[in-house]
Amino acid sequence: MDALQIDQENLEGLSEEYRQAVMAYHRNLDQRAAARSDDPQMPRLAMPKEGMGAASALTQYQTLIEPNLAATLGPRYWGFITGGSTPAAMLADGIVGSIDQNPSTPADSITSSVEQQVIEWLREFFNLPAAFEGVLTTGATASNLLGLICGRQFAGEQQGLDIAKAGMQGANIEVFSATAHASSVKCLGMAGLGQEYTKIATLPDREAIDLLALEQALANSQAKGKIVIANCGTVTTNDFDDLSAVADLCERHHAWLHVDAAFGLFARCLPDKAHLAKDIERADSITSDGHKWLNVPYDCGLFFSRHIDKLETSLSVAAPYLAVESSSPTFMNRGIENSRRFRALPIWFTLTAYGTEGHKNIVANNCLRAQQLANWIEQSSTYELLSPCQLNTVLFRRQSSTRHTALDLQNIDNKKHLKAINETGEVFLTPGVWQGKYGFRAAISNWKTTKDDVLRVIALLEKLSND
Ligand SMILES: *Cc1c(COP(=O)(O)O)cnc(C)c1O
Secondary structure, eight states: OOHHHHHHHTHHHHHHHHHHHHHHHHHTGGGSOSSOSSOOOOOOOOOOSSOOOHHHHHHHIIIIIGGGOOOTTSTTBOSTTOOOOOHHHHHHHHHHHHHOOOTTSSSSSSHHHHHHHHHHHHHHHTTOOTTOEEEEESSHHHHHHHHHHHHHHHHHHTTTOOHHHHOSTTOOEEEEESSOOHHHHHHHHHTTSOSOOEEOOBOTTSSSBOHHHHHHHHHHOOOSEEEEEEEBSOTTTOOBOOHHHHHHHHHHTTEEEEEEOTTGGGGGGSTTTGGGGTTGGGSSEEEEESTTTTOOOSSOEEEEESOHHHHHHHHOOOOGGGOOOOSSOOGGGGSSOSSOOOTHHHHHHHHHHHHHHHHHHHHHHHHHHHHHHHHHHHHOSSEEESSOOOSSEEEEEEOOSSTTOOHHHHHHHHHHHHHHHHHTSSOBOEEEEETTEEEEEEEOOOTTOOHHHHHHHHHHHHHHTTO
16 A cells, blocks of 8 residues: 555544644744744755655654744734634634635535625624625735726726726726835736836825825826725834725725725724724725734635625636536635635634634734833833834834934844844844834734733843843
């Protein structure tokens, strides 16, 4: 018998061994460095000719790979905006790999119907009207691409073009945004709209859009089709465009309004933060993320639109062998991929296990922990906030020891300081540059982060403050 047959016969025993390996990772998460700072690499082993079987492969994983992982699931990985994973979501994701379903077309199993239910639940969680239909994606980047593809189709129709069919030739479309996320810029390129969009000024000392500047740009534009990318939660300072006013302008100037709310959409589930994302339901399309603040495993993004027909017109797959009759959507007609992961299942599990209350608590607690850190920094004589803490991200830096240090020297000092902080393995922070000042971002998005974790990081910052 070959290794494949033997493994299949021993599937139960193997799954126990694999489960133990996963549990060991979890048990030792607290001893693991939040992130590695030494850029670990695989040894250049020859590709196996004769396979070694799943048990030996696991041993190799445990020696070569597992020790060199980051503690992204741990409570002090505060880099980027990294969600944790709830127990139910994490275990469900293991089921997804093990049952290997493909919700591309419905009818031959219940998976597309589960995805539809999850989209309806999330719509309710975010307080969006039923006019919004949606699809699960690989992340906010993919969702931003879908939003731009919809906007492109809409803008084409305004000038008598069916861009999905005829392409961009002759199309005249202008895109406006103040602080478009880097992923949106990438998507503008992918969508054929060009990365060089019309950059609108921001309000003074803010990342939010200057409405007068937007109004002028829209009024002066000669373009026959217009798309506005509004921001609901910017990564550097967590700022929010005034969505009501932006929606008014888009209506008046017949522009498609896409809102990037990768994590900002979650503000809508907290009474004291909901105003930040007020009127997002006036958007034509909305991006959000599951693998960030919903705390489901990678990869999982969310996309909603009031005009899902624009998406289906652009992305429908026409082939007789793919035609089905079902009361569930054909999700491959709403996304980039034909074959798709059953990423609805971890969301279904986590919402079923912890409910909307449990998930609101995650968001609320993360905001409190960010505020706790920000309060300490505000009182510190060594560190300073670079912008006020609005949500779950704290942007700060070390103050310079002498008052007249040039900005570039301050920045070099802070770059070194960030490296020193991360090298302790106690916490992982990523950089953020605001108004020319190099700082550190602590983005708290994991359900596990407690008051004590923040105190531990404060103690570390205190200890390193004069190094
Ligand atoms: C994280 C983020 C993205 C990109 O999301 P991915 O899930 O990494 O693709 C886009 N926009 C904003 C505002 C984000 O925070």
